[in-house]
Amino acid sequence: MADTTGDPTRTEATTDPQSRQSSWRHIGPGIVVAATGVGAGDLVATLIAGSSFGYTLLWAAVAGCLVKISLAEAAGRWHLSTGRTLFDGWASLGRWATWFFAGYVVIWGFVYGAAAMSAGALPLQALFPDVMDLKWWAVACGLVGLVFVWFNRYAVFEKVMTVLVGVMFVVTVYLAVRVTPNLPDLLAGLLPVLPDEEDSVLNTLGLIGGVGGTITLAAYGYWVNAKGWSDTGWMKVMRLDNRVAYATTGVFVVAMLIVGAELLHSAGIALAGGGKGLIQLGGVLEAEYGAATAKFFLIGFFATSFTSLIGVWHGVSLMFADFVARYRGCRDRQEVTGENAAAGRRERSWPFRAYLLWLTFPPIVLLFQGRPFRLVILYGVLGAAFLPFLAGTLLWLLNSSRTPREWRNGALSNAMLFIAGLLFLVLCVKQIWDQDWSAFF
Template sequence: MADTTGNPTHSEASSGTDRTTSPRKSSWRHIGPGIVVAATGVGAGDLVATLIAGSNFGYTLLWAAVAGCLVKISLAEAAGRWHLATGRTLFDGWASLGRWTTWFFVVYVVVWGFVYGAAAMSSSALPLQALFPGVMDLRWWAVACGLVGLVFVWFNKYAVFEKVMTVLVGVMFAVTVYLAVRVTPNLPDALAGLLPVLPDEKDSVLNTLGLIGGVGGTITLAAYGYWVNAKGWTDTGWMKVMRLDNRVAYATTGVFVIAMLFVGAELLHSANVAIASGDKGLIQLGDILEEEYGSATATFFLIGFFATSFTSLIGVWHGVSLMFADFVARYRRGDSATGAEVASGERERSWPFRLYLLWLTFPPIVLLFQGQPFRLIILYGVLGAAFLPFLAVTLIWLLNSPRTPREWRNGPLSNVMLAAAGLLFLVLCVKQVWDQPWADFF
């Protein structure tokens, strides 16, 4: 049976030096997993949230968008450091903390994946329906997006997946930067927005915390370590490269969200125009852009909207399936097989990986045609809100314990950042749970 005591089961994890190969220089040519996590983590919902923040408060909360990127840098770096320093996967680390982590993960990936699959397909379908009106019903566009994502991830390895994600990130980057320049941002006001002040509005603290916590992904932060291993980075010699890669990821994320905040501040706030929350808000933005700047700009934006949504779809299809495959492999074989040993290819060909791909694609199609069940949506919201506090707390636990070689344990800065992240996400989790209509649930 697997060792769940927390002590490394591999000899190389017993010291901080045994697993260290000659260090690689942190070169830009190695960048890859960070681009994947940035593309996956920034979905249409993130852009809408930032857009609405700009619409409501102008540049006042620019600092919060930047803070959100810093918080996520600390979480992703910790996940990547665990994989490289110990040679063990994040799920293996969770399992060493007790069976409660396994139960949480299983319920989370089953319920979350079922609902997220429908949401991701619908989000990818919206810009396609706007680009090609009258061709197909929105639900059939959504089914097509899900099936294309399934086929792409099923038949391609990480290297191809990363290249396609990089191209789509390039499209996202070009579109968001173009829009930010097009609306002619007020740079003095934008610089003033870097000062940490709160809007003079009701619930401004919770709104600000929500913006900080909403930047750049949830479970994809945990998937980062799996993508690091899939890239071929399997020991501490890659630590500097991983850290550069992670910083690039959230610098890219920062560009996306800051650009959309500029658009919200200049195009919507100044004109006192409100848009809907959720993905449909981006469709409204497309209509506003067409009125202001013409159909070419609107079309360019919708292409970027599709790239944003579809990268989140295929990123989750790939990354969370890797995590599920690791979970099944560990308990099926009764060992602690490391990410360094299997994540670079075998998991992508395994039946658990493909089983979870099917779970993300076909059951959610039922939701597209029948509507999303009320109780399931509440559980989805609660589990989603609970995941980041779970991730922050378990990373603090793992990276301050003998499970991690001493050289690579948390320093004061890492502990402060992870503790701040855990507290932030715990507050947001409590608010999310409190806001659920529990009286109608029973």
């Protein structure tokens, strides 16, 4: 693919003296990426870390936010400095990147759809146990998400996500305050210390890597464009927005670690993985603080799960629409001022809506028939491989002539992306090693 770094439309945007001032009123895509990235699995992983190790791994949760800041900032910087989407950058690296994304987005989306619908159904069934079966709650969540994203554009989507993030924030902070954190122990947890247990290094790396998002980090640049940020004049705004995103994520995970340390660790209560662990926590909260607190928590649990569902339904569908447009060779070559319009067209395009349907209806079959072993194994491997792929390709793109010189990586960006890539590569190898390959063959 030809390199468009020298496109004259980029020069004016790169040197634009009227750079937008960073302001809280512009915040938006960061809230979306934080809401989408923090799902039920992230909260449970943090709760389990707190219940198992107390405050010892608080520093790891904070480090996870810093790692993800570097990845999202790099994705946003690529979009704004080049006027090209992230998939456009991947396509310029060769067919291998294109085919990796194609395989990932098809298999991952199929299995993730079922997981996301199930996570949204769990708190609803707990709140309304006599209404219908868990599987039908899951189907309802998927269909509501489909209809919402199908008929609404980014502006409405962002507003709804912001409201749900507000619910998540209030619930998690309330719970953290309610369990009365031990402040000296909390502050001591910021020191980088490993638990004195077997596999403590891998457990710590897993917590760092599990904070806040996978493919949603790549979707961040697409949401930046959908917001109307299309050139380097928005760079300061994007960076503030990104920091707010992971400060918000940090509040969620630290609050849940406090709950795990104070409520579960002291009582020796172990939680199951995934959304079922949050249902268990609801029962513990009801026994300790009453039914009202438990229901309040379940509302926050639903907000967490549903934001992840509609966030993926919207963001990954944008990426898929971009992928199809490039595969067909029919992308509209926009000047930088036209990127918001291009994003709006993607939301109305048939590939966007086709991927929405793919995320919704085939996974419903998995809800009723169970998950094929081979598909689950491929899902786990591809999911583990995506973040090393993202970190590595961003390092490549942002240190090459594809990026205008003044917006290429500095020493800090390179160090953070290298650390992120190494971390996720280790976790990828562990994930592949832990798979039950006998079920595959």
